[in-house]
Amino acid sequence: MLSITFMGQTQFLLDGVDVSGQISSKSAAILALILMNSSRQMRRSDLIGFLWGESEDDAAKYNLRFNLWQIKKTLVQADGEPFLLVSKDVVGINPHFSFRCDIVEIEQADPETMDSIGELKHLLSLFRGDFLENCSLHNCDGFLEHIILRRYYLENRKLVVYHRLIHLTYENKLYDDCLQLLSACEEIDPYNEDIVQIRLEILLQRNARREAAQYYQMFCSRLLRDVGVEPSVKLQELSKHLHLQESKEPRGxxxxxxxxxxxxxxxxxxxxxxxxxxxxxxxxxxxxxxxxxxxxxxxxxxxxxxxxxxxxxxxxxxxxxxxxxxxxxxxxxxxxxxxxxxxxxxxxxxxxxxxxxxxxxxxxxxxxx
Incomplete structure:
Protein backbone atom coordinates (compact mmCIF):
# COMPACT_ATOMS: atom_id res chain seq x y z
CA MET A 1 0.00 0.00 0.00
CA LEU A 2 1.27 3.43 -0.99
CA SER A 3 0.11 6.45 1.02
CA ILE A 4 0.69 9.89 -0.51
CA THR A 5 0.29 13.17 1.35
CA PHE A 6 0.30 16.47 -0.57
CA MET A 7 -1.52 18.65 2.00
CA GLY A 8 1.13 20.19 4.24
CA GLN A 9 4.43 18.31 4.28
CA THR A 10 4.68 16.11 1.18
CA GLN A 11 5.19 12.48 2.17
CA PHE A 12 5.33 9.07 0.49
CA LEU A 13 4.88 5.95 2.63
CA LEU A 14 5.33 2.60 0.88
CA ASP A 15 4.13 -0.30 3.03
CA GLY A 16 4.68 1.91 6.08
CA VAL A 17 8.23 2.91 5.09
CA ASP A 18 8.91 6.61 4.45
CA VAL A 19 10.50 6.88 0.99
CA SER A 20 10.00 10.65 0.67
CA GLY A 21 13.74 11.24 0.59
CA GLN A 22 13.99 9.20 -2.61
CA ILE A 23 11.42 11.36 -4.45
CA SER A 24 12.77 14.68 -5.76
CA SER A 25 10.71 17.87 -5.82
CA LYS A 26 10.22 17.56 -9.58
CA SER A 27 9.16 13.92 -9.22
CA ALA A 28 6.64 14.90 -6.54
CA ALA A 29 5.37 17.64 -8.85
CA ILE A 30 4.90 15.10 -11.68
CA LEU A 31 2.86 12.86 -9.39
CA ALA A 32 0.79 15.80 -8.13
CA LEU A 33 -0.04 16.92 -11.67
CA ILE A 34 -1.11 13.42 -12.71
CA LEU A 35 -3.18 12.82 -9.57
CA MET A 36 -4.91 16.18 -9.94
CA ASN A 37 -6.06 15.12 -13.40
CA SER A 38 -9.38 13.24 -13.29
CA SER A 39 -8.09 10.69 -15.83
CA ARG A 40 -5.00 10.07 -13.63
CA GLN A 41 -2.76 10.47 -16.66
CA MET A 42 -1.02 13.23 -18.61
CA ARG A 43 0.83 13.69 -21.87
CA ARG A 44 4.60 13.91 -21.63
CA SER A 45 4.52 17.21 -23.52
CA ASP A 46 2.18 18.72 -20.92
CA LEU A 47 4.42 17.63 -18.05
CA ILE A 48 7.41 19.20 -19.82
CA GLY A 49 5.45 22.40 -20.39
CA PHE A 50 4.64 22.69 -16.67
CA LEU A 51 8.05 21.74 -15.26
CA TRP A 52 10.70 22.33 -17.93
CA GLY A 53 9.14 24.95 -20.16
CA GLU A 54 12.26 27.12 -20.02
CA SER A 55 14.66 24.30 -20.92
CA GLU A 56 15.96 23.19 -24.29
CA ASP A 57 13.88 20.39 -25.81
CA ASP A 58 16.50 17.65 -25.43
CA ALA A 59 17.33 18.65 -21.86
CA ALA A 60 13.63 18.79 -20.92
CA LYS A 61 12.98 15.31 -22.32
CA TYR A 62 16.02 13.92 -20.53
CA ASN A 63 14.97 15.46 -17.19
CA LEU A 64 11.47 14.04 -17.55
CA ARG A 65 12.86 10.56 -18.36
CA PHE A 66 15.18 10.70 -15.36
CA ASN A 67 12.41 11.68 -12.94
CA LEU A 68 10.05 9.04 -14.32
CA TRP A 69 12.80 6.44 -13.85
CA GLN A 70 13.31 7.65 -10.28
CA ILE A 71 9.59 7.28 -9.52
CA LYS A 72 9.32 3.84 -11.14
CA LYS A 73 12.40 2.62 -9.26
CA THR A 74 11.12 3.86 -5.87
CA LEU A 75 7.36 3.33 -6.02
CA VAL A 76 6.99 -0.33 -6.85
CA GLN A 77 4.94 -3.09 -5.23
CA ALA A 78 6.44 -6.29 -3.89
CA ASP A 79 5.09 -8.15 -6.94
CA GLY A 80 6.97 -5.76 -9.23
CA GLU A 81 3.98 -3.65 -10.28
CA PRO A 82 5.16 0.00 -10.75
CA PHE A 83 3.06 2.94 -9.61
CA LEU A 84 3.45 4.70 -12.98
CA LEU A 85 2.74 3.31 -16.42
CA VAL A 86 4.83 5.10 -19.01
CA SER A 87 4.36 5.06 -22.78
CA LYS A 88 5.91 7.08 -25.58
CA ASP A 89 3.37 9.89 -25.23
CA VAL A 90 1.46 9.38 -21.95
CA VAL A 91 2.27 8.90 -18.27
CA GLY A 92 -0.45 7.53 -15.96
CA ILE A 93 -1.22 5.82 -12.67
CA ASN A 94 -1.24 2.01 -12.71
CA PRO A 95 -4.88 1.01 -11.95
CA HIS A 96 -3.63 -2.22 -10.32
CA PHE A 97 -1.48 -0.39 -7.77
CA SER A 98 -3.02 0.00 -4.28
CA PHE A 99 -2.65 3.56 -3.03
CA ARG A 100 -4.26 6.33 -0.99
CA CYS A 101 -3.79 10.03 -1.68
CA ASP A 102 -5.22 12.89 0.36
CA ILE A 103 -6.08 15.18 -2.57
CA VAL A 104 -7.75 12.31 -4.46
CA GLU A 105 -9.83 11.46 -1.39
CA ILE A 106 -10.78 15.11 -0.90
CA GLU A 107 -11.83 15.59 -4.52
CA GLN A 108 -13.81 12.35 -4.70
CA ALA A 109 -15.82 13.10 -1.55
CA ASP A 110 -19.16 14.91 -1.68
CA PRO A 111 -19.32 16.57 1.77
CA GLU A 112 -22.60 18.37 1.08
CA THR A 113 -24.43 15.01 0.99
CA MET A 114 -22.47 13.27 3.77
CA ASP A 115 -24.39 12.58 6.99
CA SER A 116 -21.66 10.89 9.03
CA ILE A 117 -19.93 13.26 11.46
CA GLY A 118 -17.07 10.77 11.82
CA GLU A 119 -16.48 10.59 8.07
CA LEU A 120 -16.60 14.36 7.77
CA LYS A 121 -14.10 14.77 10.61
CA HIS A 122 -11.78 12.33 8.86
CA LEU A 123 -12.15 14.34 5.66
CA LEU A 124 -11.37 17.54 7.55
CA SER A 125 -8.26 15.91 9.05
CA LEU A 126 -6.82 15.56 5.54
CA PHE A 127 -6.44 19.35 5.31
CA ARG A 128 -3.15 19.33 7.23
CA GLY A 129 -1.82 22.45 5.53
CA ASP A 130 -1.53 24.04 2.10
CA PHE A 131 -1.33 21.88 -1.00
CA LEU A 132 2.38 21.29 -1.76
CA GLU A 133 3.14 23.62 1.13
CA ASN A 134 6.92 23.82 0.72
CA CYS A 135 7.00 23.73 -3.07
CA SER A 136 9.66 26.13 -4.38
CA LEU A 137 10.50 25.05 -7.92
CA HIS A 138 12.40 27.59 -10.03
CA ASN A 139 11.41 28.63 -13.57
CA CYS A 140 8.09 26.77 -13.30
CA ASP A 141 5.67 29.70 -13.33
CA GLY A 142 2.90 27.76 -15.08
CA PHE A 143 3.10 24.96 -12.54
CA LEU A 144 3.13 27.36 -9.58
CA GLU A 145 0.08 29.22 -10.93
CA HIS A 146 -1.64 25.87 -11.30
CA ILE A 147 -0.81 25.04 -7.68
CA ILE A 148 -2.12 28.40 -6.41
CA LEU A 149 -5.44 27.87 -8.20
CA ARG A 150 -5.65 24.39 -6.73
CA ARG A 151 -5.03 25.80 -3.25
CA TYR A 152 -7.97 28.18 -3.65
CA TYR A 153 -10.13 25.27 -4.78
CA LEU A 154 -9.08 23.12 -1.81
CA GLU A 155 -9.64 25.99 0.62
CA ASN A 156 -13.22 26.24 -0.64
CA ARG A 157 -13.63 22.47 -0.26
CA LYS A 158 -12.42 22.79 3.31
CA LEU A 159 -15.08 25.41 4.01
CA VAL A 160 -17.77 23.13 2.60
CA VAL A 161 -16.65 20.39 5.00
CA TYR A 162 -16.64 22.83 7.92
CA HIS A 163 -20.12 24.13 7.14
CA ARG A 164 -21.56 20.62 6.79
CA LEU A 165 -19.98 19.56 10.09
CA ILE A 166 -21.24 22.69 11.85
CA HIS A 167 -24.81 22.09 10.72
CA LEU A 168 -24.73 18.39 11.61
CA THR A 169 -23.26 18.93 15.09
CA TYR A 170 -25.78 21.72 15.71
CA GLU A 171 -28.72 19.60 14.56
CA ASN A 172 -27.54 16.75 16.80
CA LYS A 173 -27.08 19.15 19.74
CA LEU A 174 -23.36 18.45 20.01
CA TYR A 175 -22.84 22.04 21.04
CA ASP A 176 -19.29 21.78 22.39
CA ASP A 177 -18.10 20.21 19.13
CA CYS A 178 -20.07 22.76 17.16
CA LEU A 179 -18.54 25.73 18.99
CA GLN A 180 -15.02 24.40 18.38
CA LEU A 181 -15.78 24.00 14.69
CA LEU A 182 -17.28 27.49 14.56
CA SER A 183 -14.13 29.02 16.05
CA ALA A 184 -11.90 27.22 13.55
CA CYS A 185 -14.15 28.11 10.62
CA GLU A 186 -14.36 31.78 11.57
CA GLU A 187 -10.58 32.09 11.14
CA ILE A 188 -10.92 31.43 7.40
CA ASP A 189 -14.52 32.62 6.86
CA PRO A 190 -14.95 35.53 9.31
CA TYR A 191 -17.94 37.24 7.65
CA ASN A 192 -20.30 34.28 7.20
CA GLU A 193 -23.57 35.23 8.89
CA ASP A 194 -24.98 31.70 8.83
CA ILE A 195 -22.31 30.45 11.22
CA VAL A 196 -22.62 33.63 13.31
CA GLN A 197 -26.33 32.89 13.72
CA ILE A 198 -25.64 29.31 14.80
CA ARG A 199 -23.20 30.50 17.47
CA LEU A 200 -25.71 33.04 18.76
CA GLU A 201 -28.48 30.43 18.88
CA ILE A 202 -26.28 28.03 20.85
CA LEU A 203 -25.35 30.77 23.32
CA LEU A 204 -29.00 31.72 23.74
CA GLN A 205 -30.00 28.11 24.36
CA ARG A 206 -27.30 27.98 27.04
CA ASN A 207 -28.59 31.25 28.55
CA ALA A 208 -25.21 32.86 27.84
CA ARG A 209 -26.97 36.08 26.96
CA ARG A 210 -24.10 38.37 27.86
CA GLU A 211 -21.59 36.39 25.79
CA ALA A 212 -24.02 36.35 22.85
CA ALA A 213 -24.49 40.12 22.97
CA GLN A 214 -20.73 40.68 23.17
CA TYR A 215 -20.09 38.34 20.27
CA TYR A 216 -22.75 40.00 18.12
CA GLN A 217 -21.34 43.44 18.84
CA MET A 218 -17.80 42.33 17.95
CA PHE A 219 -19.04 40.76 14.72
CA CYS A 220 -20.87 43.96 13.76
CA SER A 221 -17.73 46.00 14.43
CA ARG A 222 -15.58 43.66 12.36
CA LEU A 223 -18.09 43.63 9.51
CA LEU A 224 -18.34 47.42 9.40
CA ARG A 225 -14.59 47.94 9.82
CA ASP A 226 -13.41 45.38 7.28
CA VAL A 227 -16.23 45.22 4.72
CA GLY A 228 -18.11 48.48 5.29
CA VAL A 229 -21.57 46.88 5.59
CA GLU A 230 -24.15 46.24 8.28
CA PRO A 231 -25.40 42.74 9.21
CA SER A 232 -28.34 41.32 7.25
CA VAL A 233 -31.92 42.00 8.32
CA LYS A 234 -32.21 38.39 9.51
CA LEU A 235 -29.24 38.75 11.84
CA GLN A 236 -30.40 42.13 13.07
CA GLU A 237 -33.76 40.58 14.00
CA LEU A 238 -31.91 38.03 16.11
CA SER A 239 -30.02 40.86 17.80
CA LYS A 240 -33.35 42.50 18.68
CA HIS A 241 -34.27 39.27 20.38
CA LEU A 242 -31.10 39.58 22.41
CA HIS A 243 -31.98 43.13 23.45
CA LEU A 244 -35.53 42.12 24.37
CA GLN A 245 -34.18 39.44 26.67
CA GLU A 246 -31.76 41.87 28.26
CA SER A 247 -34.57 44.28 29.06
CA LYS A 248 -36.21 41.68 31.34
CA GLU A 249 -33.33 41.84 33.83
CA PRO A 250 -31.84 44.75 35.75
CA ARG A 251 -29.14 46.57 33.87
CA GLY A 252 -25.76 47.48 35.26
Missing part, protein backbone atom coordinates in the same frame (compact mmCIF):
# COMPACT_ATOMS: atom_id res chain seq x y z
CA UNK A 253 -24.51 50.83 36.43
CA UNK A 254 -22.78 53.80 34.86
CA UNK A 255 -18.99 53.51 34.66
CA UNK A 256 -17.38 56.96 34.63
CA UNK A 257 -13.76 57.32 33.51
CA UNK A 258 -11.65 60.46 33.62
CA UNK A 259 -8.70 60.77 31.25
CA UNK A 260 -6.22 63.32 29.99
CA UNK A 261 -5.84 63.77 26.25
CA UNK A 262 -2.61 64.56 24.41
CA UNK A 263 -3.43 65.65 20.82
CA UNK A 264 0.13 65.18 19.55
CA UNK A 265 0.38 61.54 20.69
CA UNK A 266 -1.14 59.02 18.20
CA UNK A 267 -3.56 56.83 20.11
CA UNK A 268 -2.91 58.77 23.32
CA UNK A 269 -6.60 58.99 24.25
CA UNK A 270 -7.05 55.23 23.74
CA UNK A 271 -4.01 54.58 25.96
CA UNK A 272 -5.46 56.78 28.71
CA UNK A 273 -8.85 55.04 28.49
CA UNK A 274 -7.13 51.66 28.87
CA UNK A 275 -5.20 53.00 31.85
CA UNK A 276 -8.40 54.23 33.50
CA UNK A 277 -10.19 50.93 32.84
CA UNK A 278 -7.28 49.02 34.35
CA UNK A 279 -7.18 51.36 37.33
CA UNK A 280 -10.86 50.94 38.17
CA UNK A 281 -10.22 47.22 38.76
CA UNK A 282 -13.69 46.24 37.57
CA UNK A 283 -12.93 44.78 34.13
CA UNK A 284 -12.24 41.09 33.60
CA UNK A 285 -10.20 41.53 30.43
CA UNK A 286 -10.37 37.87 29.41
CA UNK A 287 -14.18 38.19 29.12
CA UNK A 288 -13.83 40.72 26.32
CA UNK A 289 -10.53 40.11 24.52
CA UNK A 290 -8.62 37.24 23.00
CA UNK A 291 -5.09 36.58 24.23
CA UNK A 292 -3.72 38.12 21.01
CA UNK A 293 -5.82 41.29 21.44
CA UNK A 294 -4.73 41.65 25.06
CA UNK A 295 -1.11 41.27 23.96
CA UNK A 296 -1.62 43.96 21.30
CA UNK A 297 -3.10 46.41 23.83
CA UNK A 298 -0.23 45.67 26.21
CA UNK A 299 2.03 47.43 23.69
CA UNK A 300 0.21 50.63 24.76
CA UNK A 301 -0.30 49.68 28.42
CA UNK A 302 2.36 47.27 29.82
CA UNK A 303 0.27 46.74 32.96
CA UNK A 304 -2.17 44.69 30.87
CA UNK A 305 0.37 41.91 30.45
CA UNK A 306 3.17 40.88 28.13
CA UNK A 307 3.33 42.16 24.58
CA UNK A 308 4.31 39.06 22.61
CA UNK A 309 5.58 40.91 19.56
CA UNK A 310 6.67 44.49 19.08
CA UNK A 311 6.11 46.85 17.52
CA UNK A 312 2.36 46.27 17.10
CA UNK A 313 0.69 48.03 14.14
CA UNK A 314 -1.64 50.82 15.27
CA UNK A 315 -4.46 49.31 13.23
CA UNK A 316 -4.38 46.14 15.39
CA UNK A 317 -4.36 48.17 18.59
CA UNK A 318 -7.30 50.25 17.34
CA UNK A 319 -9.28 47.15 16.37
CA UNK A 320 -8.71 45.48 19.74
CA UNK A 321 -9.66 48.72 21.54
CA UNK A 322 -12.91 49.05 19.55
CA UNK A 323 -13.82 45.42 20.21
CA UNK A 324 -13.23 45.97 23.93
CA UNK A 325 -15.36 49.13 24.20
CA UNK A 326 -18.18 47.64 22.08
CA UNK A 327 -18.21 44.51 24.22
CA UNK A 328 -18.25 46.54 27.46
CA UNK A 329 -21.19 48.60 26.24
CA UNK A 330 -23.09 45.48 25.16
CA UNK A 331 -22.54 43.61 28.44
CA UNK A 332 -24.66 43.30 31.57
CA UNK A 333 -22.39 44.92 34.14
CA UNK A 334 -22.27 48.36 32.53
CA UNK A 335 -25.37 50.26 31.46
CA UNK A 336 -23.45 53.28 30.27
CA UNK A 337 -19.78 54.06 29.79
CA UNK A 338 -18.85 57.71 30.28
CA UNK A 339 -15.38 58.91 29.27
CA UNK A 340 -14.50 62.46 30.28
CA UNK A 341 -11.46 64.43 29.16
CA UNK A 342 -10.49 66.35 32.28
CA UNK A 343 -8.08 68.69 30.51
CA UNK A 344 -10.50 69.47 27.66
CA UNK A 345 -7.90 69.01 24.92
CA UNK A 346 -8.99 67.61 21.53
CA UNK A 347 -8.40 63.98 20.69
CA UNK A 348 -5.50 62.96 18.48
CA UNK A 349 -6.45 62.07 14.89
CA UNK A 350 -6.39 58.29 15.36
CA UNK A 351 -8.38 58.37 18.59
CA UNK A 352 -10.90 60.81 17.10
CA UNK A 353 -11.64 58.44 14.21
CA UNK A 354 -11.88 55.47 16.57
CA UNK A 355 -14.20 57.39 18.90
CA UNK A 356 -16.49 58.32 15.98
CA UNK A 357 -16.90 54.67 15.00
CA UNK A 358 -17.51 53.68 18.62
CA UNK A 359 -20.22 56.29 19.11
CA UNK A 360 -21.98 55.06 15.98
CA UNK A 361 -21.81 51.42 17.11
CA UNK A 362 -22.49 51.85 20.84
CA UNK A 363 -25.13 54.56 20.61
CA UNK A 364 -26.39 55.85 23.95
CA UNK A 365 -24.34 53.27 25.86
CA UNK A 366 -21.19 55.34 25.24
CA UNK A 367 -20.94 59.00 26.26
CA UNK A 368 -17.85 61.09 25.55
CA UNK A 369 -17.61 64.21 27.70
Missing amino acids: RVLHLEVCTVPSLPGGWMSQVLRALYGCGQVNWADYLTAQQLSDLAYFRPELGECLCAPVPLVRIAEAFMDLICALCAGDSIQKLEIQSVNGAPLDDLSRDVAAVLQMKCGSSLVLL
